[in-house]
Amino acid sequence: MQREKEMWQTPQTLQQLLCKVVSWESRTGTQGEIDFSYKIKEELMKLTYFKHQPDYIQFVDAGKQRNTVTALYKHPQATRTIVLISHFDTVHTAEFGDLGDLAFQPESLTAAFKENDVALPQDAKIDLYTDEYLFGRGTMDMKMGLCLHMQLLEKASLHNWPINLLLVTVPDEEVNSAGMRAAATALNQLRDQWQLHYDLFLNSEPSFSQVPQDDNYYIYSGTIGKIMPAALFYGRETHAGEPLNGLTGHYMASYLTKAMEFNACFEESAFGEKTPRPICLQQKDLKVDYSAQTSHHSAALYNVFLFEQNAAQVMATFKEIATEAMAACQRDYENICKATNVTPIGTIRVMTYDALLQYANETLGEKKVQMIKNTGLNNTNDERDQAIQICDQLLLHCSELAPATILFFAPPYYPAVNSSENTFIQEKIALAKATLADTYKVTAKQIHYFNGICDLSYVNYDANDQGWHVYQQNTPVWGESYDIPFTDMQQLQAPVLNIGPFGKDAHKISERLHKKSAFIYTPHVLETVIKSMF
Template identity: 25%
Template structure:
């Protein structure tokens, strides 16, 4: 448990300039090891709640600060809310950020210093293997540590701005709602559960959510890039999975089967980093799929080829519905598997010709299905798939949510005694919807005004899609109900594994933007946030944008 959580943080902040306030808040939060999936997520929620409760406005109105527990969470993790109302106002700006981090294994021998910014800065000042980080450390303009950039400095900026408006009530023309979320780094469970709380508040207080402002990090895109990127949309994501079943054989008869790892390798070479299998949007950072897992299912060493292999990819979505991306990928994989079996036939024939033996009649075939198509195939064979799926859920319902789809297909395959080599393409959690702010709207125009009015020398660039995964995906959804239903057909056990509150998300339809802290090395041991911009420029930038959203359009 964080030992200083009961200290009156406001007493420390009151004596400081704004930039020093945000730095102190960032340091307090970085010191808490809130690694995703650990009790540190509980600790940091308590600390953030305590920080808010130390502010004079919340001393008078303690009911304006509260937490929301994640239902059924074994760790007891919570979201944190702080509401700063303006009497008579309905327009409400949401300041949101997550407070969990990735792990610290990458720090190696420096793991014990991962949450100690000054110790890391001292280390990097004499670190000659990376001139850029050494220069940054020596400049004293950067704050190091796990979570310093992603994204406890972003939390600190929002906390500071809530404090600022509480101290300058005449500048506040609408309501402010801070929302700090847990569990962002893998399944986004925090923000998903918070959607219900946002709906409750909207109905109870007749709130009109004008915009949700995320402070998730931005970074240089190329060497010497100093531009500051503002995003008015969030990329989506599907986890595209491949169940691959080959035909096992002895290594002494290697042409007698189909090695599932060979099939997986062919699919990996096709899909991994292939820009032709994702969207093409001019002037946007559109990322191809990346393989996150590839694993054969052999339990021990022997001289038999692997019968089954599992693999999945991170696949981004931007404007096209996810089911269309899936259909395109399935067609490409079908063509590649057809070519693979033809190549294997050619190799075997050449081998037999070299031995001067009769050529074997070629019978290789790899069936490629989507999950929906495979279920339909089994149903045509008379397999009672619905009954089998219910039995599987009863027996294995507590299995890890990214493993259960593979095991369900394997279960069905064995129950049907289906021995044919195959590839089954399906979706597993998490699914992140994509969304973006239309360029004819007031919110987009307010972003343009905000950057034009900024008095600093920073060069701002407006981009449509935040290039990383973020909680902003869950404030609105661009895909129609029919398009989501098509996706669900290829998402085994979607309702049980990843029950998103689609009706509430559609009803809220909150424009989401990212005006983020600036730094380098997120998710690496070199993570650092640039203080002059993040602590000195960004807070006022966000306040100006907030005030613009409270004004009525012409």
């Protein structure tokens, strides 16, 4: 019997696959992202295994015409299953300038940089001339991870591995993770459909630098969380010539932003690692046009990283900080009024979105409130702006509450996940480190929380946590344009692990992939880890 021809099992053919997959540009929010799922299905269908069992490849609707792709290799006697997770969207490429046409052509781009390397930083120039790196958007983050998983599917089908592999590759990881949020629900359905038992969620995001010029190789036993507490500052308008007859949103915002940025109250430590401190990601004026009328409403979004905190704890801390900040704002404002013999316009309220919504429903009626929310939703397509607009529109119709600061959550939310204390994961990390050291003289280090944000956040959610209800109640766009399947995530109770190729400078013009790590080292490590589960 003639042996089936291998497609992606050598370093050379794996590099060819990567270059093909990268060439299918799939920037988040573009037609390329929509088309990619069909192209990857077509590529997977070249495997004899899927030609005979095409129903093992399925699409999951991720919204906006995008699809998550699942592809199952199923051994007839196996129930143990490894879920291979990747994302196929990339960030945009404006920074490539005149080289934009080559951003998705790794070999051509690498050659072009050798002709003219002026756009590259010095460390990237050094790497360029070693011939050890392949440049291009998506090479590192993270189409190589997807290609590694495709290689594993092929090898499992060729050699009849006695385990199940479920490839899950998703769109939209770079913005809202709509693809993985949809996948969380689908994973439960697929488990029941095919009688699977999930033993491991294995991502292959690349090894990210911890600091600039970091050449260490990392294996990750968890992923950092991210949540975005936000605030609408709604004061009172006035003429610029009579400033103390009103209160600007900017004046109010300055107090909370100063209190939030770098605030140690949110800093967490675990396994010798620390979360970065909060910072303001966006502060915006909601006044539409210029005039001598003051801007009485503005908004700010704050980035908070997480290890163990849940949404309820974050909101409690945020409200405490905001209450103190607005009290300071009130004191300073009243002192100015007193010094200038002006009567203050009122006292600043601090309210959660949940409290505002309850007040609006009682005052205006639920039907009217839904119409107001729809106005906010229809004003923009961006989920963060929609959340701001809903709060702003509600305050417009409940202006008796002003001046007020409304506290809410804006998307996205990535819960932290960690499996560092799981004995199974400890064994697999030790095996991976030994394989790299013994075979390739590569020293790998364990990081307990992947610092780049990844889709592992949507599996293995704490089955006992109820803090997510506070997120649901205080996210204005919940159930409208954004939600998270927490109950489905709580059913996905297998440990997480991230083993991917080494690369540098994700999201930069100098994004590059270490070729030996990608095409030789990591394939061997992944195969060794998986075979150890037979």
